[in-house]
Amino acid sequence: MSATVSSAEAAGRAAMVLAAITRGAVQVADHRPWQHFVVDEAGWRRAGEALRDRYVVLLGYWGETAAVSLAIADDAMLQVLVVTFECERGSFPSIAALHPPAARLERTIGDLHGLVAEGALDPRPWLDHGRWRRPGPTSRGQVGDARAPYPFLAAEGESLHQIPVGPVHAGIIEPGHFRFTASGETVVRLEERLGYVHKGIERLMQGATPEHAARLAGRVSGDSTVAYATAFARAVEAALDVPVPAAAHRLRGVMAELERIANHLGDFGAVCNDAAFALMHALCGTLREQVLRCARRCFGHRLMMDMVVPGGVAAPLAAEGIADIRRLLAEVRDRLPALIDLYDNRTSLQDRTVGTGILRPEYAALFACGGVVARASGRDVDVRRRPGYPPYDGLSFEVPVRHEGDVDARVRVRIAEVQQSLSLIDQLLEGCSGGPVRVELPQPGAVREGMAMVEGFRGDILVWVRLAADGTIERCHPRDPSWFQWPLLEVVIEGNIVADFPLCNKSFNCSYSGHDL
Secondary structure (H helix, E strand, O other): OOOOOOOHHHHHHHHHHHHHOOOOEEEEEEEEOOOOEEOHHHHHHHHHHHOOOHHHHHHEEOOOOOOOEEEEOOOOOOEEEEEEEEEOEEEEEEOOOOOHHHHHHHHHHHHHHHOOOOOOOOOOOOOOOOOOOOOOOOOOOOOOOOOOOOOOOOOOOOOEEEEEEEOOOOOOOOOOOEEEEEEOEEEEEEEEEOOOOOHHHHHHHOOOOOOHHHHHOOOOOOOHHHHHHHHHHHHHHHHHHOOHHHHHHHHHHHHHHHHHHHHHHHHHHHHHHHHHHHHHHHHHHHHHHHHHHHHHHHHOOOOOOHHHHOOOOOOOHHHHHHHHHHHHHHHHHHHHHHHHHHOOOOHHHHHHOOOOOOHHHHHHHHHHHHHHHHHOOOOOOOOOOHHHHHOOHHHHOOOOOOOOHHHHHHHHHHHHHHHHHHHHHHHHHHHOOOOOEOOOOOOOOOEEEEEEEEEEEEEEEEEEEEEEEOOOOEEEEEEOOOHHHHHHHHHHHOOOOOHHHHHHHHOOOHHHHHHHO
């Protein structure tokens, strides 16, 4: 799609494309808040072609025992649609063959459900490392061989050598394997292998009550527990058409912004530490610790786990908690300028971060990635604003966007987001006290579906859920923003030196656990 097309024209074309995809399709009843259609093979292929031609972007891609589903939207995130193709032959036309960013999600569908993507360019397993002992719907009908070498992609050229890193790393970090192909110190190719922390979250949710499943959702990626729990709760609430009290929305917002501040401060310090400036790591670490301790005092847990529940929040915030958070905001505001000055005035830091690991805007757009990674490369997207959800639809805030696309830009977007979060919490605290903070969930009485997107500190988290008639979870798919960011890390390191990988990696800070499910 041409870059000269106006926003209005793009929206109009997207609307026509979405209408073409669903032509003759069967609409799924009781799916909220966006429409869901079961399409035929022609409609499914039209969806893939729309992704290929960049009329729509990919939000999610998941499977079931005999069906696959896509969540797609226009680039402005104003028109959202879910489409499903029923795999009567145990197979489906590959979306990744038309839209490569779908490849890892598609490979995962094969691993988890045994469905075959016809015409796929990369049929390798993704989550299954050959150690799954049960054949059938979770392993394409056969048991893999854990001893067989993983077929990494080849790179050709003179004087190339490979550097295997991981899956076990130094320090406290989740497992992931990185295979570098280098010419001297310059990286020619990086290929990742993930899946080492697959926990079977989707299977564990099946048959669970919404309350128990909410606890699982909050543990998909522990540093985003508020964002995940909120996305799950909002999906359930959408399915049941449950109105949540305003005070609960505001408390969710306070917790989400505290989570964002803590993680961005941690990443700010960690990037500097990987550039051998440990002082910044220590200073940011102490400030982050203040945020976590405040969360513990106000919400009973440093990461605020299990506070967000379907129907609202688990408990109100006491008046002393509001005062405690206001003191924390003052502390962060007081100390943040000195940290920024320290970063700006260290030539050794700037030398390592400026111009390193550049993500070009066209790649951010192609993968429709979100969060800091996208906004540092010119992609102005934040689901708090579009499509929007409470309490942010009634608040004033800016979405910081830069265009340099390097490590430095990702650091500066994080700093700006911390400043915005401080302002948001100020606004949210005004309406946190008084009024109910939770409503009971009704029995659905019939199968119902819901979907939600919530802005975590890494970007947009999507949760799609189907509730059985008795209210239990029939199917749930949580999609981490890292699915669309991990592949881009492979892109940005090319042409940089091996020693810059820790900087690039930390400036992305993708989730292993959230990705591996």
